[in-house]
Amino acid sequence: MTLILSNADVENLLTMGDCIESFETAYVALAEGRALTRTRSDCIVPTGRDDALYSLKSMDGVIPELGVGAVRIDSDIVTWPRQGDNVRRVKVPAANGRYVGLVLLFSTETGEPLAIMPDGVMQRMRVGATSGLGAKHLARKDAATIGLLGSGWQAGAQVMAVCAVRTIESIRCFSPTRANREAFAAEMRARIGVPVAPVDSAEDAVRGADIVLCATNAIDNVFFKRWIEPGMHLSAIKPAEIEAQAIRRAERVVIHTADTKPIHVMAAGVTAPDASAGKGWASTEQVDLKQFPTLPDLIAGRVPGRASDHDVTCFVNNLGLGFQFAAAGALVVANAKKRGIGRELPTDWFTQDVHP
Amino acid sequence: MTLILSNADVENLLTMGDCIESFETAYVALAEGRALTRTRSDCIVPTGRDDALYSLKSMDGVIPELGVGAVRIDSDIVTWPRQGDNVRRVKVPAANGRYVGLVLLFSTETGEPLAIMPDGVMQRMRVGATSGLGAKHLARKDAATIGLLGSGWQAGAQVMAVCAVRTIESIRCFSPTRANREAFAAEMRARIGVPVAPVDSAEDAVRGADIVLCATNAIDNVFFKRWIEPGMHLSAIKPAEIEAQAIRRAERVVIHTADTKPIHVMAAGVTAPDASAGKGWASTEQVDLKQFPTLPDLIAGRVPGRASDHDVTCFVNNLGLGFQFAAAGALVVANAKKRGIGRELPTDWFTQDVHP
Numbered sequence: 096m097t098l099i100l101s102n103a104d105v106e107n108l109l110t111m112g113d114c115i116e117s118f119e120t121a122y123v124a125l126a127e128g129r130a131l132t133r134t135r136s137d138c139i140v141p142t143g144r145d146d147a148l149y150s151l152k153s154m155d156g157v158i159p160e161l162g163v164g165a166v167r168i169d170s171d172i173v174t175w176p177r178q179g180d181n182v183r184r185v186k187v188p189a190a191n192g193r194y195v196g197l198v199l200l201f202s203t204e205t206g207e208p209l210a211i212m213p214d215g216v217m218q219r220m221r222v223g224a225t226s227g228l229g230a231k232h233l234a235r236k237d238a239a240t241i242g243l244l245g246s247g248w249q250a251g252a253q254v255m256a257v258c259a260v261r262t263i264e265s266i267r268c269f270s271p272t273r274a275n276r277e278a279f280a281a282e283m284r285a286r287i288g289v290p291v292a293p294v295d296s297a298e299d300a301v302r303g304a305d306i307v308l309c310a311t312n313a314i315d316n317v318f319f320k321r322w323i324e325p326g327m328h329l330s331a332i333k334p335a336e337i338e339a340q341a342i343r344r345a346e347r348v349v350i351h352t353a354d355t356k357p358i359h360v361m362a363a364g365v366t367a368p369d370a371s372a373g374k375g376w377a378s379t380e381q382v383d384l385k386q387f388p389t390l391p392d393l394i395a396g397r398v399p400g401r402a403s404d405h406d407v408t409c410f411v412n413n414l415g416l417g418f419q420f421a422a423a424g425a426l427v428v429a430n431a432k433k434r435g436i437g438r439e440l441p442t443d444w445f446t447q448d449v450h451p
Numbered sequence: 452m453t454l455i456l457s458n459a460d461v462e463n464l465l466t467m468g469d470c471i472e473s474f475e476t477a478y479v480a481l482a483e484g485r486a487l488t489r490t491r492s493d494c495i496v497p498t499g500r501d502d503a504l505y506s507l508k509s510m511d512g513v514i515p516e517l518g519v520g521a522v523r524i525d526s527d528i529v530t531w532p533r534q535g536d537n538v539r540r541v542k543v544p545a546a547n548g549r550y551v552g553l554v555l556l557f558s559t560e561t562g563e564p565l566a567i568m569p570d571g572v573m574q575r576m577r578v579g580a581t582s583g584l585g586a587k588h589l590a591r592k593d594a595a596t597i598g599l600l601g602s603g604w605q606a607g608a609q610v611m612a613v614c615a616v617r618t619i620e621s622i623r624c625f626s627p628t629r630a631n632r633e634a635f636a637a638e639m640r641a642r643i644g645v646p647v648a649p650v651d652s653a654e655d656a657v658r659g660a661d662i663v664l665c666a667t668n669a670i671d672n673v674f675f676k677r678w679i680e681p682g683m684h685l686s687a688i689k690p691a692e693i694e695a696q697a698i699r700r701a702e703r704v705v706i707h708t709a710d711t712k713p714i715h716v717m718a719a720g721v722t723a724p725d726a727s728a729g730k731g732w733a734s735t736e737q738v739d740l741k742q743f744p745t746l747p748d749l750i751a752g753r754v755p756g757r758a759s760d761h762d763v764t765c766f767v768n769n770l771g772l773g774f775q776f777a778a779a780g781a782l783v784v785a786n787a788k789k790r791g792i793g794r795e796l797p798t799d800w801f802t803q804d805v806h807p
């Protein structure tokens with residue numbers, strides 16, 4: 096049978112602790128060439144709407160020792176609204192009020208499709224788990240406070256992941272809309288049992304923090320060099336969130352992957368604002384991320400982490416990998432089978448008797 | 452609703468004539484940058500079997516004017532058996548006796564998943580339609596005879612496609628196994644109403660033919676320069692089927708796409724025989740296909756076709772494109788809706804309420 100799972104199922108089946116543990120082993124396999132991942136590609140074309148583009152994004156990964164290959168697909172209507180000084184990338188729920196992202200999992204032993212599920216919860220968990228591993232291998236062992244920039248979908252997973260690898264005692268959170276940060280703080284407090292204080296500025300959030308987590312959908316800088324304090328660990332889910340000078344200031348910078356950008360395949364005349372607008376890296380100075388070692392190299396022990404408690408460390412979760420969906424997907428499928436969760440469809444619907 | 456279609460459905464819904472007509476318009480859109488395609492990628496890792504590898508292959512394409520984006524995925528256990536002097540690439544039906552290849556179609560207007568179906572029949576039709584367009588734009592207008600090398604799954608579609616663009620009066624077919632070529636000849640005769648003669652050698656098949664179609668799963672040369680006659684049109688579904696010297700001899704060579712090879716992402720220590728074994732191009736001389744114009748350029752009128760009835764022309768269907776699955780898929784979905792064919796699943800199963 097091929098399982099059809101929902102986001103609620105994935106949320107039930109995938110804990111942050113398991114996800115981080117599975118990723119840690121899988122990243123060693125990736126570093127050693129036993130697991131694979133294919134650089135994300137975005138095919139971008141005009142839509143009927145002046146302010147929107149259609150993006151068909153895909154990425155693949157295979158982890159033979161987990162028996163799983165994954166393809167993750169996003170089929171998005173994308174807009175780039177301006178909010179204050181910042182340009183944000185915002186997807187439109189144009190599919191009858193809903194978004195479209197799928198993960199398909201296949202067996203590397205038989206080839207058969209094991210499961211199909213939406214990518215939303217897994218996406219959040221894998222971004223969180225990856226930043227969590229960055230913090231585990233780079234932040235001070237005694238790091239106890241988080242300064243969080245952002246209060247959206249990704250921010251919660253970032254916090255959960257860091258709480259899984261360090262004993263966190265307090266969190267301060269800033270995001271531009273007061274109601275959002277207050278609601279987030281209340282929800283997170285209840286969820287993780289750690290004090291979460293909403294604050295009125297980014298600077299208030301990061302002052303004195305041991306770990307700074309950027310988890311915004313801004314495509315501009317949100318954290319600046321002038322806010323750095325010795326011993327801090329900085330973490331970004333998009334490179335441009337952290338000012339280039341702040342990245343240069345860090346004693347140890349690690350990026351997620353050497354694939355520093357997706358392969359863009361664009362229709363004639365199309366330019367996505369990600370590449371050309373905003374006050375961030377696009378229009379000011381940039382850091383060549385390729386100079387830095389990667390998380391798989393760090394976890395596999397090929398490069399050192401922090402050298403002292405005074406070092407500033409920085410993890411840039413620069414680009415997602417299909418590999419991550421294979422690692423998280425293997426856990427989800429194993430747990431779904433064990434617990435009998437998910438809709439079962441005949442595998443024959445997704446296989447064939449002809450040699451294609 | 453999201454449609455789940457079978458190969459039988461696709462066979463019902465997609466005629467070769469419609470497919471060629473749709474592709475012809477879509478290739479102009481591709482040439483003019485209004486449609487897109489992403490180079491195929493193959494992630495290849497070891498399996499538990501010594502003689503087999505696991506391959507996760509994917510390709511994407513988007514055609515906004517048809518309102519469709521496509522992702523085609525193959526999840527294959529692949530072996531490379533030797534048959535006589537030739538090495539062949541053979542997939543193993545390890546998914547409970549079945550093969551795994553899927554096409555997913557998405558709306559470029561809403562993003563929603565329109566349909567999921569196996570890729571086998573569409574794969575055959577799109578390879579056929581593409582070679583058919585090569586013949587339409589390169590073969591002599593009065594071409595009436597076909598020499599066919601191969602009698603498998605692809606060979607039938609090649610013949611149907613050429614019969615859709617030229618008035619074919621007779622076909623001679625060779626493949627190494629007598630029973631296969633005889634069964635193929637009988638089946639094709641019944642299907643297309645044209646005499647099809649099985650013959651005992653490749654040379655007997657191609658002698659005097661106006662159009663030579665190579666449709667084998669050999670990864671070595673099957674057609675040689677010494678067999679060329681003035682005015683012939685040569686067509687291959689894999690570059691190495693035609694001897695390099697024969698390609699050089701042709702006055703006009705057109706390839707399918709400038710993406711002359713897939714992106715291979717290989718696990719450490721893995722080498723696929725495609726790249727290193729056999730008597731064909733891999734071990735002898737090669738032709739740099741990038742020097743030749745592409746089918747989209749030919750159809751869009753950017754390069755001339757044949758200059759005289761004496762010219763030898765050659766079409767090398769060198770690499771498949773996700774784009775082709777978008778073009779064929781748009782037809783299939785439109786016809787399925789019109790005729791009420793396919794299983795309907797709730798689109799909500801494949802969409803989500805969270806911003807991924």
